[in-house]
Amino acid sequence: QVQLAESGGGSVQAGGSLRLSCAASTRTLLTYAMGWFRQAPGTEREVVATIGWNGDITHYADSVKGRFIISKDNAKNTGYLQMDSLKPEDTAVYYCAARRGIAVDTSSAYDNWGQGTQVTVSS
Numbered sequence: 461q462v463q464l465a466e467s468g469g470g471s472v473q474a475g476g477s478l479r480l481s482c483a484a485s486t487r488t489l490l491t492y493a494m495g496w497f498r499q500a501p502g503t504e505r506e507v508v509a510t511i512g513w514n515g516d517i518t519h520y521a522d523s524v525k526g527r528f529i530i531s532k533d534n535a536k537n538t539g540y541l542q543m544d545s546l547k548p549e550d551t552a553v554y555y556c557a558a559r560r561g562i563a564v565d566t567s568s569a570y571d572n573w574g575q576g577t578q579v580t581v582s583s
Contacts, residue, residue, distance in 0.1 A: 462487045462558050462572040469577030482539040482556030493563035494539040498552035510563035546581045
């Protein structure tokens, strides 16, 4: 098991930026793929971006392509999600997740989750 903790959420105006961090406190992330997911009230949890264990393969939801960047620093046991050009529809609770093996878009495939961090984008 990996304990994950997100930080960096907050409230910004449309067009602004936030950088989310996901720190692993109990085990190295070296062999873990990571994903960022989000869930708005009344909606299903959806994938935002995923990254392979060594950071060489990334995947983005169409809604965030060109605006968000996922990265992973194995030396610091931390994953990141840089979010630029934020839109009101990006408002949600953002979760990071980790799993051994390849990165996938399905939330049920991840067995390690953070507690979530709120991102609110106002127009």
